[in-house]
Amino acid sequence: MTNNKDPLLQPFQLKHLTLKNRIMSTAHEPAYSEGGMPTDRYRLYHVEKAKGGIALTMTAGSASVSRDSPPAFGNLLAWKDEIVPHLKRLADDCHSYGTAVMIQLTHLGRRTNWNKGDWLPVLAPSPIREPAHRHFPKEIEDWDIERIVADYASAAQRMQEAGLDGIEFEAYGHLMDSFWSPATNRREDEFGGSLENRMRFSNMVVDAVRQAVGPDFIVGIRMVADEDWDKGLSREEGVEIARRFAASGKIDFLNIIRGHIDHDAALNDVIPIQGMAASPHLDFAGEVRAATRFPVFHAARIADVATARHAIAEGKLDMVGMTRAHIADPHIVRKIIDGREQQIRPCVGATYCLDRIYEGGEALCIHNAATGREGLIAHEIARAEKPRKAVVIGAGPAGLEAGRVLAERGHSVELFEATGKAGGQINLMVRNPRRKEMIGIVDWRLAELERLGVPIHYDTYAGAEDVLALSPDLVVVATGGFSQSPELDAGDDLVVSSWDILAGTVKPEGPVLLFDDNGGHQGMSAAEVIANAGVDLEVVSPERFFAPEMGGMNHVPYARLFAERGVRITINTRLKSVRREGNGLVATLGSDFSKGTMEERRVAQVVVEHGTAVNADLYFELKPHSRNIGAVDYPALVARRHPLPKRNPESGFDLIRIGDAIESRNIHASIYDALRYCSLL
Known part of the structure; x- marks a missing residue:
């Protein structure tokens, strides 16, 4: 690697530690812990990235140093002694592949809630509510500061004992930087006012940790250097804080963040999702590096190798974080080394990974179903003992994944698609311009199928006789589903579907009432297309809030557009019937909470x-x-054994159906179906 001219493959010397290349996974919390411990699922998730050649994997996002920093999203508990053997095993396993391991430590401050963990008071420099967790924190006292500083030091000692290569402090949206920011620090004592006073707590922590771990252990900080907020930490003060840490001799690297995260809309600017600018804070991180002349790490939607390479080649960063990209493909570095960049599974920015933490309690990639399931399913598909002849019907995400996995297994695969184009419902999604990156799910699989020599027969409706005539050993039915309407008391023939709007077969005519009885992207994407057409729109949902299946990160762009376009949102309301009246329609709305309450909309x-x-x-x-x-x-x-019983031994083929051909679900479920079945067959 050292002789390779690729900037990404050059080693980086951080103090005594040689990082073998310039790619890292920054700290994040996948919520795979058990009781706050990084058990096997957590460990294997990081080990897979080590197998894939990454130089540094940063665990936790973040690990709590104190009892009164209770886990808000599956955080590790660094204040417990029993974490040491778990982390030691994780570190040892990653070290065996030449990958360094660090951990992020924090006190969450106000970014959690009192009804978590041990139900202890949650702290902040000043008692200012944090909207994201709907919490009113207690103003931190002198004795709180003393014990939390000591907690940081003892937590750092545990990490050193576990054999980790270093730690970083978390300082954006948590306790440490809450002291820095005028938005969250209104104190009038020695911890408020001047920048020196506002840095006092973080300096106390750094000093205590250095005394505990000694001068050689690597200690860095992931810090906000500009809150991009009229009442928050300014760019000038943020860069000055970075300069002071760099000059202190007690911090070894800066991991730079820009923005604030006290509510979902602001968090989206820090961690951009699809439809937003890629690598929006890269230039700023480079400016901090130039101002400090100090090692700088950074990650914020750097999803492709070309951008990462640019960041290193142009001297903007010393280490480039490709965190969500490694959730999509943990083997990025190995594929670069092998000259197989074109085989890297792309991160499409769907941010299912982050939203799934809050909605489902675990991070999952929308189109890599092996991530987070490393103990069950291998990222590299094993060859089957005996090749079979497989026929896959349907070239949506489920069918494409089935064809890919079966071909990797060594089977002879043919794929049939009734239309002239692969992709299924994804082709509808990308009619919303903001979601066009989703086509990467299709394009990557088409490229893989071409590499594997799998033919796709388009414009071919395969009936039962056609399939049987091929004498297959295995048939995979991935024929998807059709749009359907909710049951109405009357007027079923007067409504159009979200598919009609997205496909462009029906043009929006205002005013429009959109009734979303699904709760995901499908209805909201149609709503976005309607709103962008300049048509008056009301979104009606029977739920407590609109589109609950999406999660907070993906909620933001829809909510922002609806606010800008004046879209009316009506919740806890159900469409009952539709009738024609003159040239328009009358929609009757009811409530699950009051049987006799009805109202009408003329649209x-x-x-x-x-x-x-x-x-x-x-x-x-x-x-x-x-x-x-x-x-x-x-x-x-x-249990990952052959799942198909022999009920008709005279037959020559096994049969499975996957994806929406079973029931209405989502892309991840369809791809998981294909992977979990076909990797066993």
């Missing part, structure tokens, strides 16, 4: 979103002819 168009109805005719035609009669042994599937 030009009613759009509905109610998930999909399965398209499974082919499956049911093939079912009686199959070896397993369509049955699946679920305990075997979950």
Whole structure:
């Protein structure tokens, strides 16, 4: 690697530690911990990145140093002695691949809630509410400061004992930088007012940690150097804080953040999602590096190798964080080294990973179902003992993934698609310009299928007789579903679907009422297209808030657009019926909470979103002819054994159906279906 001219593959010397290349995964919390401990699932997630050649994996996002910093999203508990052996095993395993391991330590301050953990008071420099966690913190006292400083020091000692290569402090949105920011520090004592006073707490922590771990252990800080907020920490003061840390001789690297995170909209600017600018803070991080002449790390939607390479080659960064990119593909570095950059699975910016932490309690990649499941499913598909002839029907995300996995297994695969284009419902999603990056899910798989020599037969409707004529050993039905409408008392024939709007077969005519009875991106993408067309729109949902399936990060762009376009949002309300009146329509709305309450809306168009109805005719035609009669042994599937029983031994083929051909779900579920089944067959 040292002889390679690629800037990304050059080593970086950080104190005594040689990082073998310039790519890292920055600290983040995937919520895989058990009882605050990084057990096997957590460990294997990081080890996979080490296998993939990454130079540095930063664990935790962040690990709590004190009891009164309770876990808000699966945080590790660095204040417990029992964390040491878990981290030692993680570090040892990563070190065996030449990957360095560090951990991020913090006191969450006000970025959590009192009803977590031990129900202790949550602290902040001043008692100012944090909107994201809806919390009113206690103003920190002198004795709190004394014990928390000591907690930082003892936590750092535990990390050193575990054999980690270093630590970094978290200082954006948490306790440490809450002292720095005028938005959260209104104190009039020695911890408020001047910049020197506002840095007093963080300097106390750094001094105590250095005394505890000695001068050689690596200590860095992930810090906000500009809150980009009229009442927050200014760029000038933020860069000055960075300068002071660099000059102190007690900090070894700066990991630079720009923005503030006290509510979802602000967090989106710090951690951009699809449809937003890529690497928006890279130049700023480079300016901090130039101002401090000090090692600088940075990550913020640096999702592609070309941008990462530019960041290093132009001297903007010393280490480039590709964190979400490694959730999509933990083997990025190895593919660069092997000259296989074109095979890197792209991060499409869907941010299912982050939203899933709060909505489902675990980080998952929208189109790499092996991430977070390393103990169950390998990222590299093993070859089957005996090649089989496989037929896959449907070239949506489920069918494309099935074809890819089966081909990697060494099977002979043919894929049939009834339309002239692969992608299924993703082709509808990308009709919303903001979500065009989702096509990467399709394009990557098409490239992989071409590499693997899998033919795709487009414009081919494969019936049961056609499939049987091919004499397959395995048939995968991935025929997806059709849009469906909610059950109405009347007027089913007067509504149009979100699919109609996204496909462009129906143009928005205002005013529009959109009834979303699904709660995901489908209805909201249609709403976004309608709003961008300049048409008056009301979104009606029976839920407590609109689109609850999406999560906070993806909620932001829709909410921002709706606010800017004057879209009316009506919750806890259900569409009951539609009737024609003159040239328009009258939608009758009711409530699940009051049976007798009804109101009407006079509109030009009613759009509905109610998930999909399965398209499974082919499956049911093939079912009686199959070896397993369509049955699946679920305990075997979950335990990663062959899941298809032999109920009809005379048959020559096994049959499975996956994705929306089973039930209305999402992209991740479809891809997980394909991976978990086909990697066993």
